[in-house]
Amino acid sequence: MRVRLTEIRLRPTGKKVRLDRDLDVESLFIGRGPDNDLSLKGLTISLHQATLRMADGRLYAEAAPGQEVNCNGLVSQGERLAIGDVLKIGSWELRVIEPTSVGEFDVALEYEETDRGEDERAALDARVRLGLESGAFAMRPLAWAGIVLVLSLFLLLPLAWEGAQSPWNTGDVSRGHAYIENDCQSCHSGLFRPVQNQDCMTCHHDIGRHAPQTMSMEALDDASCATCHLEHRGRQVDLADLGAGFCADCHSDLASTLPATALRNASDFGDDHPPFQLALVTDPAEEAVSVDVTPDLVEVSGLEFSHLRHVGKAVSGRGDEKQYLQCGACHQPDAGGLYMKPVVFEDHCEDCHQLDFDATAPKNAVPHGDPAVIRDRIRGFYANRVLDGDVKDPAAPRRLRLRRPGKRLTADEAELSRKWVDGKVAAAERRFYERPGTCDLCHTLAPGAASDGGIGIAPVQVQEVWVPGSIFSHGSHAPFACVKCHPAAGVFDPEEDTSLARPSWSLEGAIPYELIPREPTTGVSTVSGDILIPDVAVCRDCHAGATASGGEKVPSPCSMCHPFHVRANGPMGTIADAEPAFVPPTPDADAAEGAGEIESGDSAAIHRALFRNGFGAHRDSAGSRWRDVRHPPFDRLN
Amino acid sequence: MIGPRTFLEYQNYRYLKVALAIFFLSLAAYVFDDPPGGRSGSSWTGYGLGTIAAAIIFWLMWLGVRKRDYASAGAPLKGWTSAHVYLGTMLIFLVPLHSAFEFGWNVHTLAYVLMLVVCFSGILGVAFYALVPTSITRNRNNITLDAMLERIAEIDAECRMAADGLPDYYAQAVVTSIDETRIGGSVRAQLSGHDPDCGTSLALKSLRMSKIDLAGDAKEQERKLVELIARKELLLKQIRRDVRFKSLLDLWLIVHVPFAFATCAALLVHIFVVFWYH
Numbered sequence: 084m085r086v087r088l089t090e091i092r093l094r095p096t097g098k099k100v101r102l103d104r105d106l107d108v109e110s111l112f113i114g115r116g117p118d119n120d121l122s123l124k125g126l127t128i129s130l131h132q133a134t135l136r137m138a139d140g141r142l143y144a145e146a147a148p149g150q151e152v153n154c155n156g157l158v159s160q161g162e163r164l165a166i167g168d169v170l171k172i173g174s175w176e177l178r179v180i181e182p183t184s185v186g187e188f189d190v191a192l193e194y195e196e197t198d199r200g201e202d203e204r205a206a207l208d209a210r211v212r213l214g215l216e217s218g219a220f221a222m223r224p225l226a227w228a229g230i231v232l233v234l235s236l237f238l239l240l241p242l243a244w245e246g247a248q249s250p251w252n253t254g255d256v257s258r259g260h261a262y263i264e265n266d267c268q269s270c271h272s273g274l275f276r277p278v279q280n281q282d283c284m285t286c287h288h289d290i291g292r293h294a295p296q297t298m299s300m301e302a303l304d305d306a307s308c309a310t311c312h313l314e315h316r317g318r319q320v321d322l323a324d325l326g327a328g329f330c331a332d333c334h335s336d337l338a339s340t341l342p343a344t345a346l347r348n349a350s351d352f353g354d355d356h357p358p359f360q361l362a363l364v365t366d367p368a369e370e371a372v373s374v375d376v377t378p379d380l381v382e383v384s385g386l387e388f389s390h391l392r393h394v395g396k397a398v399s400g401r402g403d404e405k406q407y408l409q410c411g412a413c414h415q416p417d418a419g420g421l422y423m424k425p426v427v428f429e430d431h432c433e434d435c436h437q438l439d440f441d442a443t444a445p446k447n448a449v450p451h452g453d454p455a456v457i458r459d460r461i462r463g464f465y466a467n468r469v470l471d472g473d474v475k476d477p478a479a480p481r482r483l484r485l486r487r488p489g490k491r492l493t494a495d496e497a498e499l500s501r502k503w504v505d506g507k508v509a510a511a512e513r514r515f516y517e518r519p520g521t522c523d524l525c526h527t528l529a530p531g532a533a534s535d536g537g538i539g540i541a542p543v544q545v546q547e548v549w550v551p552g553s554i555f556s557h558g559s560h561a562p563f564a565c566v567k568c569h570p571a572a573g574v575f576d577p578e579e580d581t582s583l584a585r586p587s588w589s590l591e592g593a594i595p596y597e598l599i600p601r602e603p604t605t606g607v608s609t610v611s612g613d614i615l616i617p618d619v620a621v622c623r624d625c626h627a628g629a630t631a632s633g634g635e636k637v638p639s640p641c642s643m644c645h646p647f648h649v650r651a652n653g654p655m656g657t658i659a660d661a662e663p664a665f666v667p668p669t670p671d672a673d674a675a676e677g678a679g680e681i682e683s684g685d686s687a688a689i690h691r692a693l694f695r696n697g698f699g700a701h702r703d704s705a706g707s708r709w710r711d712v713r714h715p716p717f718d719r720l721n
Numbered sequence: 722m723i724g725p726r727t728f729l730e731y732q733n734y735r736y737l738k739v740a741l742a743i744f745f746l747s748l749a750a751y752v753f754d755d756p757p758g759g760r761s762g763s764s765w766t767g768y769g770l771g772t773i774a775a776a777i778i779f780w781l782m783w784l785g786v787r788k789r790d791y792a793s794a795g796a797p798l799k800g801w802t803s804a805h806v807y808l809g810t811m812l813i814f815l816v817p818l819h820s821a822f823e824f825g826w827n828v829h830t831l832a833y834v835l836m837l838v839v840c841f842s843g844i845l846g847v848a849f850y851a852l853v854p855t856s857i858t859r860n861r862n863n864i865t866l867d868a869m870l871e872r873i874a875e876i877d878a879e880c881r882m883a884a885d886g887l888p889d890y891y892a893q894a895v896v897t898s899i900d901e902t903r904i905g906g907s908v909r910a911q912l913s914g915h916d917p918d919c920g921t922s923l924a925l926k927s928l929r930m931s932k933i934d935l936a937g938d939a940k941e942q943e944r945k946l947v948e949l950i951a952r953k954e955l956l957l958k959q960i961r962r963d964v965r966f967k968s969l970l971d972l973w974l975i976v977h978v979p980f981a982f983a984t985c986a987a988l989l990v991h992i993f994v995v996f997w998y999h
Contacts, residue, residue: 115885115892116886117886124885126881126884126885126892126893126895126896127892127896128892129889129892130888130889202874202878203874203875203877203878203881203899204870204871204874206874206877206899207870207873207874207877207902207904208870210900210902210903210904211870211903211904211905212903212904212905212906213904213905213911213964213967214905214971215908215911215968215971215972215975216971216975220908220975221975222974222975222978222979225975225978225979226978226979226981226982226983227982228979229979229980229982229983229986230982230983230985230986232983233831233835233983233986233987233990234986234989234990237828237831237987237990238989238990238993249827250826250827250828250831251827251828251994251998252825252827253762253823253825253827253829253995254823254825254827267998271997271998271999274997274998275996275997275999276999277999278999306757309758310756310757310758311757311758312758313758313759313761313763316759316761316823325757325758325759326755326759328755329757
């Protein structure tokens with residue numbers, strides 16, 4: 084076949100020139116190799132890429148073995164070609180064109196390098212990408228992203244929606260405040276200003292002063308609650324725990340920090356704490372007085388009682404079962420577990436000490452109380468016997484013994500009855516009031532003290548809270564036997580004087596009790612005047628100062644026993660001259676007066692005020708033989 | 722470039738001493754302060770330390786402005802950088818004193834955590850500047866990166882000529898070696914310092930595995946081609962090491978700067994919230 088090949092070449096001037104070449108070949112070989120009819124440069128072209136051949140007047144392109152031809156963009160092994168078809172070989176284009184002079188050539192082809200490729204360096208540079216920053220991964224966009232992310236998540240979103248404010252919270256609030264944790268405004272009432280005292284006092288409205296109102300303490304009176312009580316420090320943090328040194332700042336040297344007070348210095352429970360001051364009853368008709376514990380101290384309660392004669396004695400329990408009297412039989416903690424409930428005759432004494440008055444009627448007993456009432460009860464009992472015709476007393480006049488019930492008493496019979504009843508009443512009263520007698524067993528008799536002018540009972544005042552300047556919890560000490568702290572009220576081992584089986588000592592609800600071997604040095608309480616309250620040394624068996632390392636003793640900060648805020652002193656921030664806005668939560672008017680009466684420096688009076696107003700006051704009030712015991716203040720917990 | 726030794730030792734460690742002085746004074750204030758409610762960020766000492774820390778942070782940010790201000794007549798940039806490094810490092814220890822070691826899952830601790838990222842990326846940057854430039858110099862061996870790339874381009878051209886008369890197998894290897902060789906690319910590729918899919922390595926491997934028996938001129942061409950591609954591969958390793966070293970010098974800053982801005986944002990939120998809910 085005769086072929087005209089026309090190469091279109093680009094001159095450096097940019098001008099294209101056509102170079103014709105005529106061939107007469109059987110087939111036209113195309114490839115990179117120089118042995119081809121059409122040799123094209125380019126490494127992507129095979130040494131022998133394709134062959135063009137005429138058959139039956141048509142032109143065919145055939146790919147060499149293992150190669151392909153690209154005709155008009157379609158890749159195949161072979162293709163019939165027509166005028167206008169374009170073959171793409173490497174960077175070359177081969178076009179089939181109309182032969183210019185028909186008959187002279189069978190086929191006319193033109194070819195040119197279309198994809199001339201840049202020089203090697205430019206091609207390489209296109210494949211080199213240096214520098215870490217690209218697109219959004221660059222300092223500036225990343226910085227903006229960080230700013231926008233932080234501000235929108237942690238400022239704008241929480242401002243717009245309270246539910247997203249938790250990241251603002253610097254820490255959990257204490258357990259007691261957890262219920263208002265999400266209500267920021269309940270404490271933070273004003274924006275851009277600190278928490279105000281009134282924010283706290285919305286709930287804690289009766290929070291007490293530390294010292295009596297007569298003592299001005301600027302540092303405390305002007306302090307804000309938040310100065311000492313830091314919130315947002317975790318659920319378990321005790322807002323009232325201000326560390327070991329807090330109290331000692333003032334109390335280690337009161338002579339210089341507060342000369343007006345007569346309180347003694349205290350800076351560490353283990354090393355520097357004065358002896359306990361007791362609220363002691365020295366005259367049952369008077370208020371208790373504040374005194375130091377001394378060995379010869381005696382309580383005058385108006386009662387006679389011997390622990391020795393009671394504790395550990397075998398008694399008939401309910402169901403006729405033998406039991407030993409133990410502490411819990413009379414001393415039961417109050418519901419809060421702090422102090423002991425008062426001992427009550429009807430609950431604790433009467434089972435053994437019944438107030439019966441007639442041997443023939445042992446189940447008839449008078450109530451414990453006013454002798455005039457008792458006399459009326461006895462008189463009524465015998466008068467009823469007469470009226471019921473039930474006089475069995477062999478010493479009674481015969482006419483009374485034989486009298487039938489229902490008949491009207493004659494004047495004689497009435498006179499006989501009066502005499503007999505008077506005699507019986509006198510006999511019963513002798514049984515009560517003679518010495519030794521029923522009442523005399525525990526009480527001091529006071530002739531003329533009864534409401535009808537008869538023999539009466541001297542006043543009784545039993546102390547329940549002995550150390551009113553502190554809070555002691557019997558409940559917290561429940562694992563220990565009573566005798567650990569009150570040894571003189573303990574007992575001998577009953578095995579020594581009884582053949583009864585060893586009893587179970589732990590009654591339900593009782594303070595655990597155990598027997599101690601009695602040592603020669605252990606005191607024995609035989610009279611009610613004995614002071615069985617332990618002194619500071621006994622507490623120090625287990626309690627050390629706040630800074631103690633533990634291991635052997637309980638590190639004990641001041642606040643373990645002493646509340647800082649004392650409601651009886653009036654509200655925080657008020658002094659004596661100020662308007663008494665504070666009304667103590669008690670109907671007892673004396674309590675309100677109490678704070679004002681105190682002479683500064685009279686520590687006994689201070690204790691008495693605490694004692695009366697805050698810490699379980701004992702006040703006789705009409706109609707109640709037992710004094711009102713109020714709950715100790717919650718202040719310590721506030 | 723600022724030599725690490727020169728800026729760290731600036732004025733006989735003047736700013737190290739300043740940073741230590743600030744820290745120990747703060748530590749003393751923290752230790753000797755015993756506010757009634759216990760130490761915290763909201764005691765007067767806490768506020769004081771927080772103010773110092775915030776002031777330092779905003780001042781440290783100013784380095785970004787100062788280093789662009791070539792006309793500045795103030796302290797030399799070397800001094801600024803020295804103070805920047807020492808005061809920034811000191812913040813790691815100062816801020817916990819401010820907060821009295823209270824941390825939590827909140828925006829306040831977030832500000833500290835972001836700041837820690839900034840501080841440690843900065844420390845990493847100082848370490849890189851101390852170590853990497855020496856490695857770069859040693860690796861380059863008195864040739865610039867541009868010269869190395871130029872050499873690669875030359876090799877590519879030579880390869881094309883050498884392969885011209887060789888069978889397709891060789892031509893294909895050369896095409897692979899040229900078209901499939903990339904330098905740099907993704908952050909990971911730049912940091913790794915090598916490319917497992919490097920066209921040149923593949924080409925060299927396939928050339929060495931060639932079973933085609935060539936004779937005469939072609940054999941000479943083949944030998945030349947293999948030698949060229951092997952040289953190219955060595956050169957590429959050198960270039961990629963260089964890219965890796967330079968990306969290390971850039972990387973810490975890409976962390977350092979955006980986190981510094983995020984820290985400032987968190988710090989502003991912290992200050993706003995603390996004084997809002999005072």
